[in-house]
Amino acid sequence: MPHGEDRERDVCTSCAMIHYQNPRMIVGCIIEHEGSILLCKRAIEPRLGFWTIPAGFMEIGETAPAGAARESYEEATARVRILAPYVHFDVVHIAQAYIVYRAELLRGDDAALFAPGEESLEVKLVRPEEIPWTELAFGAVYYALKLYVEDVASGRYRTHLGSISREGGKFVLNDHLALPVG
Amino acid sequence: MPHGEDRERDVCTSCAMIHYQNPRMIVGCIIEHEGSILLCKRAIEPRLGFWTIPAGFMEIGETAPAGAARESYEEATARVRILAPYVHFDVVHIAQAYIVYRAELLRGDDAALFAPGEESLEVKLVRPEEIPWTELAFGAVYYALKLYVEDVASGRYRTHLGSISREGGKFVLNDHLALPVG
Numbered sequence: 341m342p343h344g345e346d347r348e349r350d351v352c353t354s355c356a357m358i359h360y361q362n363p364r365m366i367v368g369c370i371i372e373h374e375g376s377i378l379l380c381k382r383a384i385e386p387r388l389g390f391w392t393i394p395a396g397f398m399e400i401g402e403t404a405p406a407g408a409a410r411e412s413y414e415e416a417t418a419r420v421r422i423l424a425p426y427v428h429f430d431v432v433h434i435a436q437a438y439i440v441y442r443a444e445l446l447r448g449d450d451a452a453l454f455a456p457g458e459e460s461l462e463v464k465l466v467r468p469e470e471i472p473w474t475e476l477a478f479g480a481v482y483y484a485l486k487l488y489v490e491d492v493a494s495g496r497y498r499t500h501l502g503s504i505s506r507e508g509g510k511f512v513l514n515d516h517l518a519l520p521v522g
Numbered sequence: 523m524p525h526g527e528d529r530e531r532d533v534c535t536s537c538a539m540i541h542y543q544n545p546r547m548i549v550g551c552i553i554e555h556e557g558s559i560l561l562c563k564r565a566i567e568p569r570l571g572f573w574t575i576p577a578g579f580m581e582i583g584e585t586a587p588a589g590a591a592r593e594s595y596e597e598a599t600a601r602v603r604i605l606a607p608y609v610h611f612d613v614v615h616i617a618q619a620y621i622v623y624r625a626e627l628l629r630g631d632d633a634a635l636f637a638p639g640e641e642s643l644e645v646k647l648v649r650p651e652e653i654p655w656t657e658l659a660f661g662a663v664y665y666a667l668k669l670y671v672e673d674v675a676s677g678r679y680r681t682h683l684g685s686i687s688r689e690g691g692k693f694v695l696n697d698h699l700a701l702p703v704g
Contacts, residue, residue, distance in 0.1 A: 347581070362546045363580050365619060398545050399529070403612040403685045403697065404619060424701055425610065425681060428621075430585040437547060437586060439610075499607060499681060499703060503585045515585065519606055519704045521681060 363435040366480075367407040368395020369443040370488055371420050376465035377488070378445065378454060380415045382477055383461045390477035393484070394418070395440065408441050416463040418454040419446040424521055427484045429513075430503040438480035438504075442497065468492055479504045479511025487518070496520050545617040548662075549589035550577020551625040552670055553602050558647035559670070560627065560636060562597045564659055565643045572659035575666070576600065577622065590623050598645040600636040601628040606703055609666045611695070612685040620662035620686075624679065650674055661686045661693025669700070678702050 341348050342358050350359040370393055371378040379391045394412040398404055405422040412418045420443040427440040445453055456463045466472075468489045476482045483504065491497045502516040523530050524540055532541040552575055553560040561573045576594040580586055587604040594600045602625040609622040627635055638645045648654075650671045658664045665686065673679045684698040 360546075360579070361582055363582055364542075364544045365547065397542070398619075400543060400545055400617045401614060403614060404610065405683065405697070405699075422683075422699070424699070425607070425683060428586065428607065432583060432585060435582045437580075501587065501604075501607060515587070517587075517604075517606070521703050522701045 361435075363430070363437050365398040365404065365407075366395050366436050366438045367398045367404045367440075368393050368411055368438070369408045369420060369422065369441045370426060370484065371412060371416075371418060371443045371445050372423075373445040373453070373465055376467050377471075377485075378412075378416055378418060379464060379466055379471070380456070380460040381462040382459065383456070384459050387477035389461070391472050391475050392477040392481050393440070395438070395481070398439075404439055405441060408439075408443065412443065413457070415457045415460050416454045417448070417452070417457055418463075419448045420444060421446055424497065425499055426497070427480075427487070427500045428502075429480045429483065429500075431480055432503055433506060436480075438484070440480075440484050479506065482511060483513045497522060543617075545612070545619050547580040547586065547589075548577050548618050548620045549580045549586045549622075550575050550593055550620070551590040551602060551604065551623045552608060552666065553594060553598075553600060553625045553627050554605075555627040555635070555647055558649050559653075559667075560594075560598055560600060561646060561648055561653070562638070562642040563644040564641065565638070566641050569659035571643070573654050573657050574659040574663050575622070577620070577663070580621075586621055587623060590621075590625065594625065595639070597639045597642050598636045599630070599634070599639055600645075601630045602626065603628055606679065607681055608679070609662075609669070609682045609684075611662045611665065611682075613662055614685055615688060618662075620660075620666070622662075622666050661688065664693060665695045679704060 396411040398407040429438040498518040576597040580589040680700040
């Protein structure tokens with residue numbers, strides 16, 4: 341425990357440098373297009389073959405919305421415009437913060453609006469009633485889409501805070517705070 | 523550059539473990555009480571002697587709102603309830619994401635609502651017109667409070683996205699997106 345700190349840290353036994361570890365941000369987006377949203381079938385582990393929204397670790401040198409747009413291009417060659425913050429879910433047991441925006445699909449340079457990137461087997465637009473609930477890759481994505489479908493049905497988007505835990509093999513949404521936005 | 527990656531990473535020359543570095547989250551809150559907000563005068567570097575809102579690095583094992591509440595207690599022995607997401611500013615040049623909530627001050631176990639914690643020289647409630655603009659510690663805090671004062675004056679809180687850069691010795695707010703909340 342370094343001087344002035346209240347918890348144990350990883351300290352180099354050679355040079356005494358403190359190696360801080362903090363939660364990491366996963367940035368992504370729910371991409372809307374003509375009443376549908378874009379889903380990607382994962383070509384990589386973890387959860388190969390399961391469906392997700394474009395999302396990934398935020399990198400140094402970019403903003404969170406820029407990271408979400410980058411992931412959309414990497415996973416689905418989709419150009420997007422970020423519309424609004426949508427979800428911040430902390431997944432405490434794996435030290436990840438899922439930060440998800442609503443975005444709209446833009447027309448790119450070529451005719452195709454989207455196509456599988458290197459990390460995707462397949463990319464498609466699905467209507468809310470077509471979301472493959474039992475084949476979603478991650479708990480945070482499951483709850484983001486569940487709330488999205490509720491919001492679309494009610495005609496009013498909200499911004500959602502909460503945390504995701506895993507209990508008895510199931511993901512649970514805790515401390516959910518939802519406020520209308522826009 | 524590890525196999526399958528598109529950028530350089532720190533890789534251990536002994537065991538080949540990849541040491542990913544990602545932006546870190548600073549979580550904090552604007553604490554409201556009877557038309558005033560709580561400010562802390564910093565007792566530590568950086569920016570010793572300057573004023574800020576309670577905020578600090580999010581830790582592994584906590585949610586972002588819980589981290590903001592923890593910082594409020596550590597810096598001002600203030601018990602708070604998180605009300606709504608308020609600001610997400612990416613400070614790209616230092617790889618930090620400032621995530622700020624609006625919160626309300628709660629009555630604790632003792633009579634005092636707040637007092638300086640170990641990292642603060644002084645803690646006080648200020649009305650919007652009393653905010654010491656030229657003595658604020660950080661660019662992200664300056665813009666969070668500027669927008670807060672605007673929102674209070676207009677009678678409608680918004681949620682704010684943006685990034686902070688430093689240009690010619692001055693902090694600049696870029697890509698500001700503001701949406702009414704609640």
